[in-house]
Amino acid sequence: MDNAVAELTHDRDRLGRSSTAERVADILRDRIAEGLFAPGQRLSEEAIGAALGVSRNTLREAFRLLGHERLLEHRLNRGVFVRVLSAEDVADLYRVRRVIEGAAVRHSPDAAPGAFAAIRETVAEARRAAQEDRWQDVGTANIHFHQALVALNGSPRLDETMRQLLAELRLVFHVMENPREFHEPFVARNAELLELMESGRAEEAGRALEAYLDDAEKLLVRAYTPRS
């Protein structure tokens, strides 16, 4: 078979992937991530369906998608609400991060040779943003750092799990009224963590990550005391 044709196999999934429901889900996911829809807010089928110009049935399919990603909470006969994370949820998210990111760091010596390049890029991205006082973007770069970190595991499923986990965490990040205070300290720590891994000190990097996540969780929980 022609080799050029075989190349196309990789692009196959980019063809069909666009049903209305999924595109609606993408839009809503973005809006939730950027905080336009606040946690606890109810999403009316009629209002949003009208605003986006889609039928209620299609919209409900999109809601199911996002409900499964834990960004929306579906209460029977009451509607869907933007998820409100409890303090236990935050604790659990960091528990999962310790497991998944911890495994990535411990296995970093076995990772693909050029696998650190992507991480290094996110560090640079964060530094650029910090230089220019774009603290929101620093937060985004920070998220990219951890996503790239998990990629060391070489597991598509763990990548996907991490993606959803970080999307959930973003629901909480919005409570930080001072993004600089929250994100700035981690720019340097990201770089340190990368350096430890690149020099093969995986054990040490593992401990640094533990401390890293402990600190981040504490900062977050302190600022986050939901009324309940």
Place this chain on the structure above:
Amino acid sequence: MDNAVAELTHDRDRLGRSSTAERVADILRDRIAEGLFAPGQRLSEEAIGAALGVSRNTLREAFRLLGHERLLEHRLNRGVFVRVLSAEDVADLYRVRRVIEGAAVRHSPDAAPGAFAAIRETVAEARRAAQEDRWQDVGTANIHFHQALVALNGSPRLDETMRQLLAELRLVFHVMENPREFHEPFVARNAELLELMESGRAEEAGRALEAYLDDAEKLLVRAYTPRS
């Protein structure tokens, strides 16, 4: 407050959780798990909708649910198909298991005091089933063992991830034409693993688990060579 009343709190979520779409998803999930729907098979909206007596719209909501759980594959304008796992998928599933179950074993010393009771029960369950030649049930008990193992992490999200992961794996288990040969050896190994953990030898247990998962993966991949 009355204590008996407080007990009911745990059952609360079982009350509202019964939309038709979710119940349909539960049914289909079971059918897929037991192999009634073979991997690769297409699920016709019309046929299944008629068989279950639900409308196409409701059925489509259920399909979205299961698609997100990776049990169904949604191909645009083509319909939904029971997922066909590739060899890479199997490898990835075991990659995730090493991470999640490995973390559970390593942290077993910190686990709640009575947390091993549930695991011990699954071991007994497997022994009973093996005694009576119910090898299908041995497989089920085996799954329960690993689910209980992950519960040592104390993380609802990891529990849920494991649940979905094992559901995916069941798609593959059906290729084992001889369930006894596949499941029997692991009954004893489950018990050994438990014993290592209960006696506090977490490090040793971690290595045992690695070997355990390596062997299981090899057995599975050997029997599983999908046409592709």
Place this chain on the structure above:
DNA sequence: CTTGTCGAATTGTTGAACAATACTTATGTT
């Protein structure tokens, strides 16, 4: 044997309708 065209079958999406449930407001009782 490849390519173009047609047509049947299935999915994608919509809009309307009605039932079931939750929320709100009004009503009546103590």
Place this chain on the structure above:
DNA sequence: AACATAAGTATTGTTCAACAATTCGACAAG
């Protein structure tokens, strides 16, 4: 006035029917 009850309204849950869009196989033409 406080509280329980009842009626009314709004919203979700589900179905149905219709049509557009797409896939796929069959068949004809080159």
